[in-house]
Amino acid sequence: MFETLSEKLQRSFKTLRGQGTLTDENINDALREIRVALIESDVNLDVAKDIIDKIRDKALGSQVATALSPAEQIVKIVRDELIATLGTDTAKFKFASQPPTIILMAGLQGSGKTTTSGKLAQWLKKGGHRPMLVSVDVYRPAAREQLRVVAQSIGAKIYEGELTTENGQLGTPDVLRLAKEARREATNSACNILIVDTAGRLGIDEALMAEMAELKKLLNPSEILFVADAMTGQDAVNSAKAFNDRLAITGSVLTKMDGDARGGAALSIRQITGQPVKFLGTGEKPDAFEPFHPDRIVSRILGMGDIATLLERAEEKLDKSKAHAFATKALSGDGFSLEDFREQLRQIKKLGSMQSIMKMLPSVGPFAGMQQAANSVDEKQLGRTEAIINSMTMKERLNSAIINGSRRKRIALGAGVQVSEVNNLLKQHAQMSKMFKTMGAGGGKMQQRLMSQLGGMQKFGR
Amino acid sequence: MAFSIFGKRNTPETPEPAEQPEQPRGLFDRMKQAVTRTRESLSNSISSVVALTREVDDASLDDLELALLASDIGSATTQQIITSLRDRALRQGISDGAELKSLLKAELLRILNSVEMPIKHPSAPPEVIMMVGVNGAGKTTTSGKLAAQYRREGHTVLLCAADTFRAAAIEQLQVWADRSGVDLIKTKQGGDPSAALYDALAAAKARSTGILLVDTAGRLHTKSDLMKELDKMRRTAEKLIPGAPHQTLLVIDATTGQNGLQQARIFTEAAHVTGIVLTKLDGSAKGGIVVAIAHELGLPVRYAGVGEKLEDIIPFDPASFVDSLID
Ligand SMILES: Nc1nc2c(ncn2[C@@H]2O[C@H](COP(=O)(O)OP(=O)(O)OP(=O)(O)O)[C@@H](O)[C@H]2O)c(=O)[nH]1
Ligand SMILES: [Mg+2]
Numbered sequence: 001m002f003e004t005l006s007e008k009l010q011r012s013f014k015t016l017r018g019q020g021t022l023t024d025e026n027i028n029d030a031l032r033e034i035r036v037a038l039i040e041s042d043v044n045l046d047v048a049k050d051i052i053d054k055i056r057d058k059a060l061g062s063q064v065a066t067a068l069s070p071a072e073q074i075v076k077i078v079r080d081e082l083i084a085t086l087g088t089d090t091a092k093f094k095f096a097s098q099p100p101t102i103i104l105m106a107g108l109q110g111s112g113k114t115t116t117s118g119k120l121a122q123w124l125k126k127g128g129h130r131p132m133l134v135s136v137d138v139y140r141p142a143a144r145e146q147l148r149v150v151a152q153s154i155g156a157k158i159y160e161g162e163l164t165t166e167n168g169q170l171g172t173p174d175v176l177r178l179a180k181e182a183r184r185e186a187t188n189s190a191c192n193i194l195i196v197d198t199a200g201r202l203g204i205d206e207a208l209m210a211e212m213a214e215l216k217k218l219l220n221p222s223e224i225l226f227v228a229d230a231m232t233g234q235d236a237v238n239s240a241k242a243f244n245d246r247l248a249i250t251g252s253v254l255t256k257m258d259g260d261a262r263g264g265a266a267l268s269i270r271q272i273t274g275q276p277v278k279f280l281g282t283g284e285k286p287d288a289f290e291p292f293h294p295d296r297i298v299s300r301i302l303g304m305g306d307i308a309t310l311l312e313r314a315e316e317k318l319d320k321s322k323a324h325a326f327a328t329k330a331l332s333g334d335g336f337s338l339e340d341f342r343e344q345l346r347q348i349k350k351l352g353s354m355q356s357i358m359k360m361l362p363s364v365g366p367f368a369g370m371q372q373a374a375n376s377v378d379e380k381q382l383g384r385t386e387a388i389i390n391s392m393t394m395k396e397r398l399n400s401a402i403i404n405g406s407r408r409k410r411i412a413l414g415a416g417v418q419v420s421e422v423n424n425l426l427k428q429h430a431q432m433s434k435m436f437k438t439m440g441a442g443g444g445k446m447q448q449r450l451m452s453q454l455g456g457m458q459k460f461g462r
Numbered sequence: 463m464a465f466s467i468f469g470k471r472n473t474p475e476t477p478e479p480a481e482q483p484e485q486p487r488g489l490f491d492r493m494k495q496a497v498t499r500t501r502e503s504l505s506n507s508i509s510s511v512v513a514l515t516r517e518v519d520d521a522s523l524d525d526l527e528l529a530l531l532a533s534d535i536g537s538a539t540t541q542q543i544i545t546s547l548r549d550r551a552l553r554q555g556i557s558d559g560a561e562l563k564s565l566l567k568a569e570l571l572r573i574l575n576s577v578e579m580p581i582k583h584p585s586a587p588p589e590v591i592m593m594v595g596v597n598g599a600g601k602t603t604t605s606g607k608l609a610a611q612y613r614r615e616g617h618t619v620l621l622c623a624a625d626t627f628r629a630a631a632i633e634q635l636q637v638w639a640d641r642s643g644v645d646l647i648k649t650k651q652g653g654d655p656s657a658a659l660y661d662a663l664a665a666a667k668a669r670s671t672g673i674l675l676v677d678t679a680g681r682l683h684t685k686s687d688l689m690k691e692l693d694k695m696r697r698t699a700e701k702l703i704p705g706a707p708h709q710t711l712l713v714i715d716a717t718t719g720q721n722g723l724q725q726a727r728i729f730t731e732a733a734h735v736t737g738i739v740l741t742k743l744d745g746s747a748k749g750g751i752v753v754a755i756a757h758e759l760g761l762p763v764r765y766a767g768v769g770e771k772l773e774d775i776i777p778f779d780p781a782s783f784v785d786s787l788i789d
Contacts, residue, residue, distance in 0.1 A: 042719035045532035110598025141637035142630040149629035202745040233534040233719020235747035259682040261721035
């Protein structure tokens with residue numbers, strides 16, 4: 001993985017400390033680093049240039065605040081500028097004065113329109129609306145069947161309609177007919193929103209883009225959402241522009257954000273269309289969907305980690321009472337046993353691979369270097385450690401002092417590891433136990449600091 | 463592609479011939495046409511940078527560097543190319559933009575050609591080919607197109623629907639199986655993909671089918687449990703047919719940016735990818751990320767997807783690809 005932007009800036013500004021202001025000369029290197037980092041995050045080159053110009057204007061002549069190093073200051077300017085580019089206008093929805101409100105989904109093949117249509121219906125249902133779904137994708141095999149299954153799984157209404165292939169190929173007339181019928185059906189069954197899922201198409205496909213324009217004319221939708229894959233590279237501007245020029249989209253949805261793409265395409269799309277990113281798709285399940293928040297993408301680009309996601313996962317997967325019990329016990333005079341340790345390992349494993357956890361940590365501050373170290377992590381290590389503890393008797397786990405040479409040999413054999421690995425684990429356990437005890441003994445001061453550090457991390461969240 | 467070893471072996475069943483699409487132009491022409499279609503020439507495209515270059519100096523190489531980055535080919539690959547061009551400029555000079563362009567072309571071609579390697583076909587059928595990739599990349603469509611293509615070449619083919627997760631994934635593949643006149647082995651949605659694979663492997667063995675194509679569910683490479691599932695499928699295949707899967711093709715969408723490298727890296731670790739299929743080259747994206755994948759991971763591109771019809775798949779041709787990236 002590449003060095004993160006924050007690290008690069010730290011490096012290029014090492015020499016700068018002590019100089020009072022950011023000047024034309026000392027800023028150029030930094031700006032180039034920023035531009036490269038933006039492009040590496042999939043921000044379109046032209047869009048990156050625009051952003052850089054704005055950053056230069058803001059940074060030039062600005063007094064280096066004593067509290068911040070020049071690097072930190074630049075990072076702050078970049079961060080503010082990226083957030084400004086993405087905008088803070090989130091998922092505001094336009095509703096039609098006369099129901100049904102129609103939402104038209106548009107985008108390239110495979111961007112996630114069908115899944116997103118279902119998620120949107122679910123989200124609206126939770127908000128007390130009565131959405132109806134319809135798929136006018138008469139082209140892709142089993143596309144309409146896919147939406148039917150999705151609708152069923154969330155208990156949303158769907159208009160299926162009928163298609164006859166008698167007079168040859170299905171085409172735009174069928175698409176328009178289905179859309180019209182669905183609108184009537186929505187009105188008749190008192191659904192106040194109609195979500196229209198369309199076939200994926202390329203921005204340069206003249207015939208299918210014309211079809212999209214006809215659909216728009218027919219339905220007069222309140223929202224036209226451009227659905228784009230977070231992994232999209234430089235081409236994001238081309239397709240966003242093609243769809244926007246033709247349809248005047250009202251916003252976009254960035255899908256597959258549960259991956260590790262930096263999501264720079266969001267900046268490109270926002271900049272080129274002038275319309276806000278409204279939602280993020282964060283998984284395959286119907287509720288993996290949330291209103292857009294610029295922080296998340298900006299942090300990824302700057303390499304500040306994705307603490308928000310990490311905390312969310314922790315929230316969802318970890319058993320808080322267990323974590324708390326462990327902390328209390330470890331910090332008390334008693335220390336913690338290998339049995340407690342095993343429980344902790346299991347909890348950590350629930351968060352995902354070590355690699356993925358480390359990659360979500362901020363690359364500056366106390367976790368510096370963790371993202372880089374992530375690539376050399378031995379994922380199997382955790383499993384081996386657990387196997388070693390599994391191979392101990394409960395008595396041994398609760399009182400590691402009794403584990404003598406012959407016991408060590410037996411444990412190693414049971415776990416399929418070398419005796420030296422058992423020795424290492426015991427040594428580490430003893431050290432950690434002692435460390436926690438001293439922290440506990442520090443009259444709560446240390447505990448307070450730990451807690452406040454955790455609190456500080458929380459701030460990155462929302 | 464030569465599967466001559468077991469290509470035309472007689473099989474118990476003789477399926478109807480697949481639809482015969484018109485094959486008017488040479489494959490390389492199609493590749494070239496596909497990748498050069500209606501392309502917006504951005505002010506920062508490699509071609510315009512090169513065209514504007516009279517003298518090759520630091521400034522023009524800086525511009526070229528940005529243009530390369532903007533083709534999705536990644537920073538490490540870009541750095542390497544720029545460094546070698548800069549060396550060359552210092553040592554013996556680069557006279558003008560035209561020379562710069564041909565040097566650049568040669569360098570890109572060298573990277574793509576250096577990873578070309580012959581496919582190791584098994585000595586006896588079936589050859590098992592597994593399609594993997596992130597959600598929506600084009601795995602199912604590619605499975606269908608390849609089924610038809612192999613049949614046209616005279617092989618017997620079987621499809622396996624191992625995406626039991628996504629809604630209507632099986633129905634989607636069924637349509638492709640019908641279109642290409644190939645049998646589909648499937649279970650019900652929500653079933654165990656390894657079980658579907660097991661059935662398909664057993665069927666392919668019993669019928670001594672030439673090629674078994676396995677369509678898997680889309681998954682993000684960051685989901686470790688889903689990557690483990692792929693590993694389990696591999697082991698299932700290997701147990702029943704030593705050496706299987708013989709090819710594991712990672713399907714990548716041409717619009718993919720820098721994340722493609724990470725996809726290729728992790729899918730290769732978990733699923734032993736042997737080659738890439740680059741889809742949606744009929745759009746405005748050029749698919750530059752495959753250069754980075756070749757350079758950093760040594761993976762060759764086997765096929766290019768150029769549309770949604772049965773015949774829209776062609777063997778990947780590095781030369782026309784490089785032309786499209788630069789011109
Ligand atoms: N224009 C174009 N579209 C393609 C190409 N290959 C696939 N598609 C389209 O891309 C979309 C996704 O393709 P699928 O084959 O369903 O992708 P997948 O990887 O199987 O998707 P999941 O199984 O949902 O992960 C469909 O609309 C296809 O028709 C191509 O080469 N060109
Ligand atoms: Mg599929």
